Amino acid sequence: MEHLDLSARARVAGTVDLPGSKSISNRTLLLAALCQGETLVKGLLASDDTQRMLEALATLGVRWEQVGDGRDFRIMGCGGDFPVKDASLFLGNAGTAFRPLTAALALADGSYHLHGVPRMHERPIGDLVDALRQAGARIEYLGNQGYPPLQIHPGTITGERVAVKGNVSSQFLTGLLMALPLAGRDITIEVVGELISKPYIEITLNLLKRFGITVERRGVNGNDWAEFFIPGGQTYHSPGEIFVEGDASSASYFLAAGAIAATADAPVVVTGVGRQSIQGDVRFAEALEAMGAVIERGDNWICASRPASGKLKAIDMDFNHIPDAAMTIAVAALFAEGTTTLRNIESWRVKETDRITAMATELRKVGATVEEGRDYLVVTPPAQLTPDAAIATYDDHRIAMCFSLVALAAPVRILDPGCTAKTFPTYFDELARITRR
Ligand SMILES: O=C(O)C1=C[C@@H](OP(=O)(O)O)[C@@H](O)[C@H](O)C1
């Protein structure tokens, strides 16, 4: 297997211009397709996940073209009436493509076969399919019940109320929120049980608003996330031009590097996200602050350096709101004094791999003592990190990226480093630019 050997690099300093946000890129592409008219999407992320969405839209007959330096795209929307009515779409392992497209195509009066990589066929989608079926959609499981691949048949939307479970993935609710305005009638979405990953719903609502769609969030019995009312008779309106801000989850690796090893006079700075960001993962910086790191923020940048005392301290925190960036804390914990506990992260088990087990396994390879629970991880660092560990990455971009931080103390081998292409193909080049011996 291909690998990348990272030699020990004790110093880190410099600025990283972040690539575009995955979550915003894929939402924006689909919303632009659902519009009547053209949208210029600026600063789109170039990665496997966005490529899957672009290819899917092309297969569905949505015209788009690359403009300028390659990061800007013009999308010619089709008002939700996809020209191609019978298609097979390969969606890789992109949850932000698979879940919202399932919802949009279930309402699109066509026959669509949706499939992905083997791991995508192990990632649940049953709660979304159940909700769409309540609204009148006709969706068939082609493999295991509750999982992709799916065959969507033409259906008629009849329901006025759908219930969706919120405790496995917020992407199911995101898919419904993006697609149900197409139904042309008043619809209420009821969220059953605890909703996880809430900040991703904020991203969805924010972007829907920019595309002219009104959604009323209604609290019930003190739960602000209980219901979403979508008034009928709405159409998606292109904002004309939309700019994709930098990826806040991708920022986490550089900010953690700064918090571990940068000095205050030569910090690590990421540009593209800051105080104005609409992504929940900017709150990763708060977790670093709790560990003692020095963080500064501007409207469009965040800067990190190590604590004045020199060493990070352990934290015990609920990470349900930032599940992706939280993986970076599990590795930063190797550099902290004491035992770090990450709580309420059960969704890790159904992502690119079972991330709780995978992180525990790989953290142990560098010498950490790790306790793994159903929905938590407890990490105690060793006195010294074990050198030359070979980190398996399970085709999970975030495992490859967060374990690169081990090199701030000990040489480490990252197996299959190319897996970062899912969201950040140039990650290791950027890391090399800011690290020194
Ligand atoms: O909606 C989104 O853009 C995402 C939601 C999160 O998933 P869950 O809601 O499944 O936690 C996150 O992990 C994923 O990377 C992106």
Ligand SMILES: C=C(OP(=O)(O)O)C(=O)O
């Ligand atoms: C969980 C992730 O991806 P997806 O959008 O495929 O759910 C992730 O990027 O960490």
